[in-house]
């Protein structure tokens with residue numbers, strides 16, 4: 001955990017979070033969803049025929065997925081790159097082993113690619129950032145082992161040697177929904193298909209499993225999710241698609257939050273009507289915190305009154321929104337309680353500890369609970385907001401900085417995990433203030 005108040009020698013200077021000069025008035029177009037992009041690329045690599053993924057996100061996590069799939073033999077050719085994303089032509093090839101894969105800090109790479117590696121013709125080794133070695137991997141690696149793979153460790157770094165026959169497996173996915181999604185995404189390619197049973201405390205981030213199931217069905221895979229906590233994927237071909245990625249609704253969170261913080265209005269174009277992205281819950285969460293949320297012809301519009309209401313909310317289903325909601329709670333005029341997110345201690349950093357530490361460092365009053373945070377109103381003052389290599393910590397610091405002069409976010413470049421353009425987009429949003 002970083003504690004220095006000034007950047008280490010050679011490190012980039014802290015990012016002075018801009019204070020909003022007035023109510024924001026902006027339209028903010030978000031690039032593609034990380035979760036949809038990385039599923040779409042992986043399913044395209046496992047498909048029978050060439051396909052395409054349009055308006056795919058370009059970011060560290062997406063680049064790591066592209067590099068992983070290329071290492072395994074898939075051909076990916078980029079065309080039409082714009083600030084909104086890149087179009088990929090994907091040609092599946094036989095999966096080759098004898099390669100090493102860097103997962104960075106990407107949950108979608110470290111959990112989704114090992115089951116694919118078990119289909120390769122030789123061993124595939126995995127490693128990632130220092131903190132990635134601390135992120136939970138045990139349940140999915142144990143499941144792959146039970147299905148027939150050889151794996152030499154229960155955390156990164158590890159090597160996967162197939163083949164896997166498939167069949168039925170029981171695991172505890174309470175640490176991450178990605179344990180289930182990762183297995184299901186490759187399951188149709190296992191000879192016996194796959195049945196995954198969850199046994200343990202509730203699975204978090206369920207909309208992300210719904211996203212996996214929906215995208216598999218759209219690729220012609222038969223999936224039965226009729227029994228709670230059990231998923232069955234029939235063996236069979238994965239059909240090639242021409243898929244266009246939706247905007248990343250979770251990354252819309254800090255921008256929409258800016259409307260509440262400044263009493264302004266932010267519109268996010270192309271907000272989907274029907275989506276499995278958990279970020280869609282922002283509509284109800286921001287309304288509960290005092291925003292006025294409406295669909296306009298262009299997309300989703302959120303306006304703030306200048307007052308933020310505290311909230312008592314279980315974020316288990318949409319835990320990746322916790323940093324933004326906590327940042328808003330730190331600026332609210334009443335107390336807030338966030339519960340149901342014990343597992344985010346295993347996200348990019350221990351987000352419960354990190355949010356409490358950074359809000360309190362600015363003079364706030366945030367307490368950790370086992371499964372969340374209690375945040376009480378208290379005037380904040382400027383200081384360094386550490387990001388712990390966590391993109392959503394960095395953007396939470398930016399949200400607080402809108403209202404609190406002198407906030408400096410350490411390592412704003414870490415937003416490159418899912419939104420490399422964040423500093424430019426934030427400045428552009430504020431360019432429309434007044």
Ligand SMILES: O=C(O)C1=C[C@@H](OP(=O)(O)O)[C@@H](O)[C@H](O)C1
Nearest residue numbers: 035176177178204205208319320
């Ligand atoms: O499958 C996915 O794309 C994701 C699932 C969720 O993980 P957890 O279930 O670990 O929360 C989410 O928080 C993460 O950002 C993306």
Ligand SMILES: C=C(OP(=O)(O)O)C(=O)O
Nearest residue numbers: 105106107108320347348
């Ligand atoms: C938890 C997150 O990411 P990952 O996909 O690395 O788990 C996140 O983006 O909030």
